[in-house]
């Protein structure tokens with residue numbers, strides 16, 4: 001069994017990035033421990049406060065955010081951090097060369113019902129002299145990411161990441177407290193018969209998305225000529241993990257409930273890192289109109305519409321939006 005540190009040392013020449021990923025796992029193991037304790041840890045339930053997104057924070061959202069913040073702030077490699085749970089970026093070490101953006105606990109509405117949640121992270125290079133407390137330091141397109149990954153807190157705790165040379169999966173072995181290599185160079189099948197979308201929003205989608213999903217639902221009698229299955233876990237990390245494991249297409253498209261927002265999911269710490277993983281595994285990640293990782297961000301918490309997964313299926317979805 002190859003431990004994470006051994007793999008990182010042999011897999012990437014960038015020791016700073018290797019140290020950040022390895023160090024980040026200290027806080028993620030703590031999060032996994034607290035989640036596994038569930039109500040026994042006294043941290044299930046609402047924090048009775050809202051985050052910058054206007055979303056009700058769970059106690060574990062706040063605890064996870066603080067654990068990861070403290071972990072990163074102690075790393076000399078980290079110039080600054082940005083979190084879904086922080087209104088503004090946080091400067092860490094002025095001599096650090098990297099920026100870490102993260103969603104500390106994605107899917108946290110599932111915590112109270114014991115359904116899979118996850119931590120998503122994205123690593124960018126800081127420009128020389130750039131201020132780790134300034135939003136503009138972080139506004140880089142997804143194709144500038146030097147690394148991205150997630151920790152999935154499910155029946156087992158998994159780490160998947162990419163530093164630009166494929167996607168690799170590790171399982172936390174609780175007997176030794178270490179992440180050990182499970183799979184290297186994960187590849188997403190180009191085709192799929194499984195789609196993930198929240199159907200309750202159907203009447204709010206663009207007509208193009210309504211037409212595409214209607215054809216998915218027509219199955220073998222429709223123009224797509226095959227029967228599809230549907231999944232919706234309401235936890236992006238779990239959906240993308242399923243897609244990296246067996247293929248599929250995940251969609252959270254633009255909807256007219258709030259025309260000022262291009263979508264629900266956040267570009268910098270959900271859309272971009274998951275796009276890097278999906279494309280490094282041979283999949284495709286789009287807004288249905290543009291490549292997600294080509295978007296020049298204008299704000300750290302900006303949202304994005306998401307269509308990602310098996311390359312051929314995403315290409316089909318995009319064809320409805322031409």
Ligand code: P6P
Pocket residue numbers: 106107108109198234235236237252264265
């Ligand atoms: P809905 C979780 O809150 C999240 O950001 C993603 O992880 C998930 O895919 C989506 O929102 C679920 O949204 O509207 O189905 O609750």
